[in-house]
Amino acid sequence: MDKTYQPASIETQWYQTWETEGYFKPTGKGDPYCIMIPPPNVTGSLHMGHGFQESIMDCLIRYNRMKGKNTLWQVGTDHAGIATQMVVERLLDAQGISRHDLGRENFLEKVWEWKEESGGTITRQLRRLGASPDWSRERFTMDDGFYKAVQEVFIQLYKDGLIYRGKRLVNWDPKLHTAVSDLEVISEEEKGFLWHFRYPLASGEGHIVVATTRPETMLGDSAVAVHPEDERYKHLVGQMIKLPLTEREIPIIADDYVDKDFGTGCVKITPAHDFNDYEMGKRHNLPIINILTDDADLNQDVPEKYRGMERFAARKQIVADFEALGLLEKIDDHVLKVPRGDRTGVVIEPYLTDQWYVKTAPLAEQAIKAVEDGEIKFVPQQYENMYFSWMRDIQDWCISRQLWWGHRIPAWYDDEGNIFVGRDEAAVRAENNLGAEVNLRQDNDVLDTWFSSGLWTFGTLGWPENTEELKTFHPTDVLVTGFDIIFFWVARMIMLTLHFRKEIPFHTVYVHGLVRDSQGQKMSKSKGNVLDPIDLIDGIDLETLVAKRTAGLMQPHLREKIEKQTRKEFPEGINAYGTDALRYTYYSLASTGRDIKFDVGRIEGFRNFCNKIWNATNYVLMNCEDQDCGQNEAQDSASVAGGRTLEATTDYELSLADKWIISKLQITEKAVAEGIETYRLDLASQALYDFIWNEYCAWYLELSKPVLWDENASPAAKKGTRRTLIRVLETTLRLAHPMMPFITEEIWQKVKTLAGQTGDTIMHASFPVADDSKIDQQAIVDLEWIQKAVESVRNIRGEMSISPAKAIPLFVNKADAEEQRRINDNRAFFTKLANLESITLLDGEEAPMSATALLGKMELLVPMAGLIDKGAEIARLDKEIDKLEKEAERIESKLGNAKFVDKAPAEVVAKERERLAEVKEAAAQIQEQKARIATL
Incomplete structure (x- = not known):
C-alpha cells in the first residue's frame, strides 16, 4: 500500500467499479430488505442535511447487504413543481422570453430539456458520498410509469368520494400565482x-x-x-x-x-x-x-x-x-x-380560491390505527406524539397547484361547469357518453408534488401493476426522514398506501435530527454558515469559498460580514477530508437528539482516524506479507471471523494479547451490530472507534512486537500473532464497511487473501457475527491489569520527567500470588510497553528510594538514583512553582478588586475563580513532586 492515506485517489475509482459491476443491485437471495430514498428535488444539490440522511441510509443498506439479505435501496428524484418551473423561467427571462410567450406545451419541452441536461447534480453528488442505491432502477416522479400511478390514485379517490373541488382559503404566493x-x-x-x-x-x-x-x-x-x-x-x-x-x-x-x-x-x-x-x-x-x-x-x-x-x-x-x-x-x-x-x-x-382537496379524515383513521397497533414504529418513539397530534386534528388536503410543470389534473369541464374525471379526454367521453358536440377543456392546474411523492413506496415498484418487485419488497423496511416532514410526507404515504395497497408502506420510521452549525444555529445563506458536504470531502480554497458563500447576496453589508466571518473561520479554506471521514462524523452525531451541531473540528479527528487505520494496515502487512498467517487453513473454530465450525488446527499458539484482542473484537461486534439495529449509529461508531484506536492500534499492535521481534519466540507463537493481527484487521474492516466504505474496500483487497478470505468486493462479504465462545474473560482481566500497571509506570515517567526512551528498572512490592503470576507470565509484554531494563519482585526486603505508584495494595517502585539530576530537576520545579504562584497572585488581586467583581459578568468572575483553584492545585502537586525528589 501507499505509505500515506490519500482518499481522493481511491474513492472515485472504487465507486466506478462498484456501479459498473452492478454490486448495488439486489442479489435475489435471502430475505428482502428495502429502503426508499426520500426523493430529493431534481433542482437540488447536496446539503448537510441530505449528506447526513443519505449516509444513515447507506449504512443500513450496506449492513443488511452484508447480512446476506436481498437488498434494494430504491433511488429517484422529485420533479419539484415550483422549484423547477422557477429555474426554467429564470433561464427564459435571461433570454427575454416568458413561459406565456412559449405556451404550455413548448414550455414543458424546455423543462424536460433542462432536466436532461442539468437535473442530475444531486445524483452525481450522492455518488460522491458513496451512496449505494440500485441506480439501474432510478425513478422520477414524472416518468411514464409514475404518471400512470398518479392518475390511477386521483381517479380512484375521486370515484371513492375522497377528492372534491371547492372554494377554500389557501396560502397564496402572489408572485408564483x-x-x-x-x-x-x-x-x-x-x-x-x-x-x-x-x-x-x-x-x-x-x-x-x-x-x-x-x-x-x-x-x-x-x-x-x-x-x-x-x-x-x-x-x-x-x-x-x-x-x-x-x-x-x-x-x-x-x-x-x-x-x-x-x-x-x-x-x-x-x-x-x-x-x-x-x-x-x-x-x-x-x-x-x-x-x-x-x-x-x-x-x-x-x-x-x-x-x-x-x-x-x-x-x-x-x-x-x-x-x-x-x-x-x-x-x-x-x-x-x-x-x-x-x-x-x-x-x-x-387567499380564497377554487382548489382540489382530498378528504383526509377517513384516510387518517387507518393510518392512526397502524401506529397505535405497532405495525409502524417511530424511532425515537416520542415522534409518535407529533404524528398523532397532526393526524387527530387533520384538515382536508389542498392538492392543486396553479403551475404548468407537474402532473396535470385529469379532470375536464364542459361549458356548464360539469366535472368529468378520467385518464384522458377520449376516456372521459367514452365513459360519460359525451359526443363530439360537447366542448371539453382540461383543468389547468397540476397536482401538489407531495401528492405524487405520497405514492413513492409502491409507485416506484411498478404499481398499479402487481410486479415481482412490488411483491418482493413491499412493505419496505425503514423510512429515514427528518421530523419536519412527518405530516407532509410520512403521514400521507401511510394514508395512501393503506388505502390502495391495504398494507403499510414501511415498518419503521427513523426520524433523525436537523443538522445545524457548531453553535446550534440553522444553516442559511444569510447567516453565512452553510457547509457543502462536497467541499468537506474534496476541499475548497479560501477565495472560492468566500465567493460561494457571498454569491447572490444583494446587501453589501451582509456580503462584507459573511466574507469577514468566513476568512476568520477558515483562514486557509477547507481541507480535503475525504468521504469516509465526513460519513463517520455524521454517524458520531446520529443520536436521538432533535438538533445536530456540526463542528468541522470533529471531521479533522475522523480524518486522523482514517490515517490511523491506514498506518496500522501498513504495519500489519509489513509483518504478515509473505509469511504464514494461517491463510491457507480452513476457517476453523478458533477463527476470529466466525461462521463455520470445523476441526481446529493446532500449529499456532495464541498469546494473552491475542486472546484479549479476539475477545474485545467479539464484544465490539456485538456493540456495533446492536447500535445499527437500534438506529443508534452514534453508539455503533463510538464502539468501533474505541476498539480500533484505543485497543487494536494503541495496545495490540504494540503487544504484537515482543512476539514478532523476539528471536527466541517460537514459530507457533509468531504464527498465532500474525494470524490474529491479520484476521482481526480483516474482520474489523468488514465491521467498519457500512460506515466507511472506501477505505475499507481499498484495504480489504490488500489483506483478504492473507486472512483466508475470498470475494470480489467487501460489500458482498459477510458482516461479522460475535461468538461468545471466543471471549476469554481471564485474558481480558489479565491484560487490562497489565495495561493499568504500564500506565502507572508511564505516569511516574511523566511526573519525574524521565525520557520515554530511557529503559528503567522496576521494583514490585506487596504483589499477591495472582499479581506475581501476571507479571511472570507476561514479562516480555510488560518490559516492552513500559520500556523496562528489569523487573524485580520484592519479597520483604527493603525497597530503594523510589517514585511510587499504587495498583491496589501493590506498589510499583522506580528508583530515582541515576535517572535524574536531582539538583537540576528541583531547580526546574522551583521555576514552575514560582510561575504558578505569580499567576495565583495576579488572579487573587483581580478577584480582590471590588469594581471587577461587581461589574464583570458573573460567568467571567466564576471562570477566574475556577482558574485560581486550578493554579493552586497545580502548584500543590508540583510541591509534592519536589518533596519526593528531595528525599532521593
Whole structure:
C-alpha cells in the first residue's frame, strides 16, 4: 500500500467499479430488505442535511447487504413543481422570453430539456458520498410509469368520494400565482407596526378600537368579535358598526376564540384573508369578502378609490385616510411573524380560491390505527406524539397547484361547469357518453408534488401493476426522514398506501435530527454558515469559498460580514477530508437528539482516524506479507471471523494479547451490530472507534512486537500473532464497511487473501457475527491489569520527567500470588510497553528510594538514583512553582478588586475563580513532586 492515506485517489475509482459491476443491485437471495430514498428535488444539490440522511441510509443498506439479505435501496428524484418551473423561467427571462410567450406545451419541452441536461447534480453528488442505491432502477416522479400511478390514485379517490373541488382559503404566493403548502412558507420575526383603528358604532354612540398588522384587509371585514364574557363589551354584542371607508355595516359578535386580555379585546374578522377568521366566519355564517387579485392587488370588491392598488401601497393610503378622518387611535412598534414564500421571498396571503382537496379524515383513521397497533414504529418513539397530534386534528388536503410543470389534473369541464374525471379526454367521453358536440377543456392546474411523492413506496415498484418487485419488497423496511416532514410526507404515504395497497408502506420510521452549525444555529445563506458536504470531502480554497458563500447576496453589508466571518473561520479554506471521514462524523452525531451541531473540528479527528487505520494496515502487512498467517487453513473454530465450525488446527499458539484482542473484537461486534439495529449509529461508531484506536492500534499492535521481534519466540507463537493481527484487521474492516466504505474496500483487497478470505468486493462479504465462545474473560482481566500497571509506570515517567526512551528498572512490592503470576507470565509484554531494563519482585526486603505508584495494595517502585539530576530537576520545579504562584497572585488581586467583581459578568468572575483553584492545585502537586525528589 501507499505509505500515506490519500482518499481522493481511491474513492472515485472504487465507486466506478462498484456501479459498473452492478454490486448495488439486489442479489435475489435471502430475505428482502428495502429502503426508499426520500426523493430529493431534481433542482437540488447536496446539503448537510441530505449528506447526513443519505449516509444513515447507506449504512443500513450496506449492513443488511452484508447480512446476506436481498437488498434494494430504491433511488429517484422529485420533479419539484415550483422549484423547477422557477429555474426554467429564470433561464427564459435571461433570454427575454416568458413561459406565456412559449405556451404550455413548448414550455414543458424546455423543462424536460433542462432536466436532461442539468437535473442530475444531486445524483452525481450522492455518488460522491458513496451512496449505494440500485441506480439501474432510478425513478422520477414524472416518468411514464409514475404518471400512470398518479392518475390511477386521483381517479380512484375521486370515484371513492375522497377528492372534491371547492372554494377554500389557501396560502397564496402572489408572485408564483399558486397555492403553496405550509412547508413552503417560512414565517420569521420581522419589525412592523400595530395600527389601532376606531370603528364607529352605527348608532352614533361612540366607537370601539381594533388593532391590526394588515390595515388593507379591513376593507374585507365582516364583523368585529369580542369574548362573550368580556364585561366591557357584553352590552354591544349584536349591535352594528359602520365600517370606515366603506358603505357597509358589520355586526359585533361574541366568540370564545377571542383573547379578552390581548390588546383592546376587540378583533376585526376578515374571513377571506385570515385562516382563524375564516373558521370564525363559518361558525357565525359571516359573508366572505375577497378583496385581492391573484397579484395581491386590491380588486373590484373594494371602494373605487382603492381598486387596482398594490396591497402595501393600499395599506399606506388606508392608514392616511383613517388619520384624516380622526379614526387612527395610535401606532405601536410591533414584532410579528411574517409568512414568506421559501422560493420567492414575497409575503404569502391567505387567499380564497377554487382548489382540489382530498378528504383526509377517513384516510387518517387507518393510518392512526397502524401506529397505535405497532405495525409502524417511530424511532425515537416520542415522534409518535407529533404524528398523532397532526393526524387527530387533520384538515382536508389542498392538492392543486396553479403551475404548468407537474402532473396535470385529469379532470375536464364542459361549458356548464360539469366535472368529468378520467385518464384522458377520449376516456372521459367514452365513459360519460359525451359526443363530439360537447366542448371539453382540461383543468389547468397540476397536482401538489407531495401528492405524487405520497405514492413513492409502491409507485416506484411498478404499481398499479402487481410486479415481482412490488411483491418482493413491499412493505419496505425503514423510512429515514427528518421530523419536519412527518405530516407532509410520512403521514400521507401511510394514508395512501393503506388505502390502495391495504398494507403499510414501511415498518419503521427513523426520524433523525436537523443538522445545524457548531453553535446550534440553522444553516442559511444569510447567516453565512452553510457547509457543502462536497467541499468537506474534496476541499475548497479560501477565495472560492468566500465567493460561494457571498454569491447572490444583494446587501453589501451582509456580503462584507459573511466574507469577514468566513476568512476568520477558515483562514486557509477547507481541507480535503475525504468521504469516509465526513460519513463517520455524521454517524458520531446520529443520536436521538432533535438538533445536530456540526463542528468541522470533529471531521479533522475522523480524518486522523482514517490515517490511523491506514498506518496500522501498513504495519500489519509489513509483518504478515509473505509469511504464514494461517491463510491457507480452513476457517476453523478458533477463527476470529466466525461462521463455520470445523476441526481446529493446532500449529499456532495464541498469546494473552491475542486472546484479549479476539475477545474485545467479539464484544465490539456485538456493540456495533446492536447500535445499527437500534438506529443508534452514534453508539455503533463510538464502539468501533474505541476498539480500533484505543485497543487494536494503541495496545495490540504494540503487544504484537515482543512476539514478532523476539528471536527466541517460537514459530507457533509468531504464527498465532500474525494470524490474529491479520484476521482481526480483516474482520474489523468488514465491521467498519457500512460506515466507511472506501477505505475499507481499498484495504480489504490488500489483506483478504492473507486472512483466508475470498470475494470480489467487501460489500458482498459477510458482516461479522460475535461468538461468545471466543471471549476469554481471564485474558481480558489479565491484560487490562497489565495495561493499568504500564500506565502507572508511564505516569511516574511523566511526573519525574524521565525520557520515554530511557529503559528503567522496576521494583514490585506487596504483589499477591495472582499479581506475581501476571507479571511472570507476561514479562516480555510488560518490559516492552513500559520500556523496562528489569523487573524485580520484592519479597520483604527493603525497597530503594523510589517514585511510587499504587495498583491496589501493590506498589510499583522506580528508583530515582541515576535517572535524574536531582539538583537540576528541583531547580526546574522551583521555576514552575514560582510561575504558578505569580499567576495565583495576579488572579487573587483581580478577584480582590471590588469594581471587577461587581461589574464583570458573573460567568467571567466564576471562570477566574475556577482558574485560581486550578493554579493552586497545580502548584500543590508540583510541591509534592519536589518533596519526593528531595528525599532521593
